[in-house]
Structure formats: structure tokens, C-alpha cells
Amino acid sequence: MAYDVTHFYEPRHGHGLPHDPFNAIVGPRPIGWISSRDAAGVLNLAPYSFFNAFNYTPPIVGFASIGHKDTVSNIEATGEFAWSLVTRELAEAMNQTCAAVPPEVDEFALAGLTPAPSRLIGVPRVAESPVSFECRVTQILRLQSAAGVEVDTWLTLGEVVAVHIANALLKDGIYDTAAARPVLRGGGPADYFELGERFRMFRPR
Ligand SMILES: Cc1cc2nc3c(=O)[nH]c(=O)nc-3n(C[C@H](O)[C@H](O)[C@H](O)COP(=O)(O)O)c2cc1C
Numbered sequence: 001m002a003y004d005v006t007h008f009y010e011p012r013h014g015h016g017l018p019h020d021p022f023n024a025i026v027g028p029r030p031i032g033w034i035s036s037r038d039a040a041g042v043l044n045l046a047p048y049s050f051f052n053a054f055n056y057t058p059p060i061v062g063f064a065s066i067g068h069k070d071t072v073s074n075i076e077a078t079g080e081f082a083w084s085l086v087t088r089e090l091a092e093a094m095n096q097t098c099a100a101v102p103p104e105v106d107e108f109a110l111a112g113l114t115p116a117p118s119r120l121i122g123v124p125r126v127a128e129s130p131v132s133f134e135c136r137v138t139q140i141l142r143l144q145s146a147a148g149v150e151v152d153t154w155l156t157l158g159e160v161v162a163v164h165i166a167n168a169l170l171k172d173g174i175y176d177t178a179a180a181r182p183v184l185r186g187g188g189p190a191d192y193f194e195l196g197e198r199f200r201m202f203r204p205r
Pocket residue numbers: 031044045046047048049050051064065066067069070071072094095097098099100101185
């Protein structure tokens with residue numbers, strides 16, 4: 001079936017809709033709950049939903065900071081960050097960590113979360129989260145438009161050098177994605193999703 005009526009727009013001229021559909025279309029997205037530390041040692045924790053995995057070997061994750069935010073400055077200073085999984089139980093705490101507060105405010109304390117020491121890096125993880133990664137930065141790329149104009153967005157990529165998984169999420173050694181109840185970000189000011197039905201499909205041979 002082909003759709004003969006579509007809403008067409010060129011983003012540079014506006015979308016013409018009540019809400020920008022872009023991040024509702026590219027969604028729901030996993031959340032990069034990123035902890036970092038500034039040069040003076042102050043902890044920072046913030047959610048980034050322009051986040052994903054980009055490579056297997058070595059594993060690389062990345063997130064985009066729209067504006068050069070504290071998290072990016074910290075990672076530039078120390079070369080390290082940790083990622084923690086946002087579960088349904090942690091959704092409200094995650095939301096509190098996005099508050100626009102001055103760099104000297106520790107969002108772990110703000111959201112009542114416990115920093116868990118990492119093994120290979122100096123940045124702690126969220127103790128309440130069942131899965132976390134320790135990461136070392138690989139690249140910080142300033143994004144640009146198709147016309148080559150630099151935009152104020154910073155794609156920060158890091159190698160996952162250590163992984164922590166709660167044993168409860170390993171069933172016969174297989175990671176149980178659904179049991180973790182990951183929180184996913186939709187569009188608009190407040191839309192989140194939980195996982196729906198799983199289906200399986202193997203690649204053609
Ligand atoms: C679910 C969620 C996802 C977010 N995703 C992003 C994102 O992808 N990029 C971004 O720049 N800000 C994003 N934000 C906003 C940042 O979390 C917020 O600006 C935060 O204060 C940045 O913290 P920092 O300055 O300590 O790094 C998101 C907020 C929420 C609640």
C-alpha cells in the first residue's frame with residue numbers, strides 16, 4: 001500500500017504542526033543517563049535521549065548534547081563517563097536529574113540517588129540502576145548542517161570499557177531486556193514508553 005496524501009515539510013521552513021514530530025517519529029529512544037565528574041571532582045548526572053549504541057567491537061555508545069552542556073565539559077576535562085540504565089522504577093529520579101542547575105550542584109544528591117564506585121574509571125554509576133557501563137571518551141564531534149555550517153550540538157562518543165549487570169537480569173546467562181523495564185523517550189514535552197510485545201525475525205540467509 002502506498003500513501004497518496006502525506007504531510008510534507010522542509011524542516012528549515014518549519015513543520016507546520018502543533019508540535020515538532022521529529023523526535024516522536026525517531027522514537028521511542030533509549031535514554032543515555034550519563035554521569036561525569038568535573039575537574040574539581042563535583043559529580044554530574046543528566047539524561048540524554050539523543051543516545052544510542054554505535055559499535056560492537058569495541059562497544060561504543062554516544063549521545064548528543066544540544067548546546068555545550070556541563071556533561072560535555074566534564075568529559076572533555078576527564079575523558080570519562082558512566083552510563084546507567086533508566087528503569088521504570090527510576091523514571092522520576094531520572095527526570096529530576098535534568099534540572100537546569102549550576103555545575104556545582106550534584107544531581108545524584110538532588111535526586112536522592114547513590115553513586116556506586118566504578119572499577120576502571122573515576123566516575124561513579126547509579127547504584128540503584130541494575131545495568132551500567134564505564135566509558136572512556138573516543139571522540140567529541142561538533143555537528144554541522146548539510147551546508148557545512150557548524151551547529152551548537154556535540155556528539156560525544158565513548159568506548160564501553162566495563163559493564164555491570166545485576167545477576168537478576170541474566171536468565172540462563174541471557175540478558176533479559178524486558179525484565180529490566182527500560183524507560184524509552186517519545187516526542188513532545190512528556191511522552192515516555194515502556195516496551196511492547198516482543199516478536200522475533202531472523203535475517204534472510
Ligand atoms: C528524558 C530526557 C532526555 C533528554 N535528552 C537530551 C538530549 O538528548 N540532549 C540534550 O542536550 N539534552 C537532553 N535533555 C536535557 C538535559 O538532560 C538537561 O539539559 C540537563 O540539565 C543537562 O545536564 P548537564 O548540563 O549537567 O549536562 C533531556 C532531558 C530529559 C528529561
